[in-house]
Amino acid sequence: MLLIILSALPFPKLPYYQAMDTPPLPPTNDAPRGSLACVGMGMTLGSHLTPLARSQIEQADVVFAALSDNIVELWLQRMHPDVRSLQPYYAEGKSRMKTYRQWVELMMTEVRAGKNVCGVFYGHPGIFAWSPHKAIEVARAEGFKAHMEPGISAEDCLYADLGIDPGRFGCQHFEASQLLFYERRIDPTGYLVLWQVGLVGDLSLKRFSTGAAYRQVLVDVLSEDYPLDHEVIVYRGATLPIQKPRVRRMALRDLPGAELTAEETVVLPPSAPLKQNLAVRERLAALDKEASIA
Amino acid sequence: MSDTIELLEAIGQNATLRHASADQLASILEQANASAALRSAVAAGDSSLLSAEFGHKPNKAPQITNVPGHEEDESDDDGDDKPHHPSEPGHSQPHKHTPHKQ
Numbered sequence: 001m002l003l004i005i006l007s008a009l010p011f012p013k014l015p016y017y018q019a020m021d022t023p024p025l026p027p028t029n030d031a032p033r034g035s036l037a038c039v040g041m042g043m044t045l046g047s048h049l050t051p052l053a054r055s056q057i058e059q060a061d062v063v064f065a066a067l068s069d070n071i072v073e074l075w076l077q078r079m080h081p082d083v084r085s086l087q088p089y090y091a092e093g094k095s096r097m098k099t100y101r102q103w104v105e106l107m108m109t110e111v112r113a114g115k116n117v118c119g120v121f122y123g124h125p126g127i128f129a130w131s132p133h134k135a136i137e138v139a140r141a142e143g144f145k146a147h148m149e150p151g152i153s154a155e156d157c158l159y160a161d162l163g164i165d166p167g168r169f170g171c172q173h174f175e176a177s178q179l180l181f182y183e184r185r186i187d188p189t190g191y192l193v194l195w196q197v198g199l200v201g202d203l204s205l206k207r208f209s210t211g212a213a214y215r216q217v218l219v220d221v222l223s224e225d226y227p228l229d230h231e232v233i234v235y236r237g238a239t240l241p242i243q244k245p246r247v248r249r250m251a252l253r254d255l256p257g258a259e260l261t262a263e264e265t266v267v268l269p270p271s272a273p274l275k276q277n278l279a280v281r282e283r284l285a286a287l288d289k290e291a292s293i294a
Numbered sequence: 295m296s297d298t299i300e301l302l303e304a305i306g307q308n309a310t311l312r313h314a315s316a317d318q319l320a321s322i323l324e325q326a327n328a329s330a331a332l333r334s335a336v337a338a339g340d341s342s343l344l345s346a347e348f349g350h351k352p353n354k355a356p357q358i359t360n361v362p363g364h365e366e367d368e369s370d371d372d373g374d375d376k377p378h379h380p381s382e383p384g385h386s387q388p389h390k391h392t393p394h395k396q
């Protein structure tokens with residue numbers, strides 16, 4: 001009876017992390033139930049893959065791969081006999097959103113066929129990545145087991161290589177285009193990390209890089225909060241263990257003219273000191289005083 | 295000649311090798327009988343030289359999209375829900391299914 005009621009309920013339109021307590025639908029027959037694990041490969045070949053992510057890969061029936069380095073993909077192929085690259089679904093002139101929906105569909109087709117599927121994404125599978133979150137949401141909504149294993153992301157490498165602690169002044173992360181398409185509030189007293197600057201401002205979703213003129217628009221937006229001679233850091237972490245991180249420092253005004261690949265991240269250190277909140281401090285001091293009197 | 299992927303994995307997993315200087319690593323790779331492409335990539339500090347061994351196939355890195363009206367756009371613009379199988383589907387293996395127990 002309870003099962004009938006449960007299965008009659010519409011699925012809540014919630015992100016999967018809020019819908020986690022939704023009990024999976026009971027299997028309709030004895031066919032093997034598919035499952036989905038989206039795992040991170042980390043950034044650097046050989047250095048970052050967690051034992052658990054590796055085990056997910058090895059124990060899967062089918063592995064799908066979205067990796068930023070083709071040599072890392074060759075390494076992954078050593079871990080499983082059926083690794084299917086998602087790279088060929090990208091195409092110049094084709095909307096990336098369409099590509100990402102295809103990725104979800106490719107993984108779900110195998111899950112629905114009863115396979116244990118592992119999606120392997122470079123870095124952390126849940127950081128600035130649409131399809132792993134979406135695939136897990138879809139799989140759970142259809143009653144399959146699905147989860148994510150974290151990985152070491154470009155963000156993690158950036159903190160280590162640039163010596164930044166996001167807790168010191170606070171740290172905002174944005175996909176660079178979001179700063180152009182939407183009105184956002186930047187806090188220049190903390191760090192600002194911009195992702196996908198190489199394709200900033202691409203409204204078509206069909207290009208893999210935009211040019212200096214698009215980065216100039218970004219610089220113009222940033223110049224509302226930062227002086228043009230403010231230092232920016234263009235960062236590329238190592239994807240192969242024979243590489244060193246690449247760190248380039250330049251003035252904000254020079255960003256449009258710099259060569260920038262799709263796999264670089266731009267960091268703006270704080271340009272202004274933290275400002276004391278005197279009103280709240282006074283309130284806290286009053287509380288302390290009350291407490292010591294009591 | 296040693297297997298380059300295995301050598302890279304070994305370097306990535308070993309604290310001394312991962313942080314060795316180019317000179318140190320070059321002599322270790324020489325002893326390990328590494329491929330010419332790997333040795334020249336390390337010596338020159340230019341991993342693009344490895345493409346001599348694996349072909350120049352740069353992967354694409356983007357993943358997230360923030361274009362208004364696209365990011366959570368469920369309706370497929372051209373109504374085509376079926377995955378397009380590109381001419382070269384990129385399966386590293388044909389659908390040879392080796393069961394892995396879980």
Ligand SMILES: C[S@@+](CC[C@H](N)C(=O)[O-])C[C@H]1O[C@@H](n2cnc3c(N)ncnc32)[C@H](O)[C@@H]1O
Nearest residue numbers: 123124128153154195196236237263264265357
């Ligand atoms: C869609 S995001 C994917 C991030 C990935 N999921 C992760 O955990 O790092 C792509 C963006 O990540 C950043 N990125 C990718 N590879 C990088 C690298 N090797 N070094 C620094 N940033 C990188 C760039 O900002 C790039 O535009």
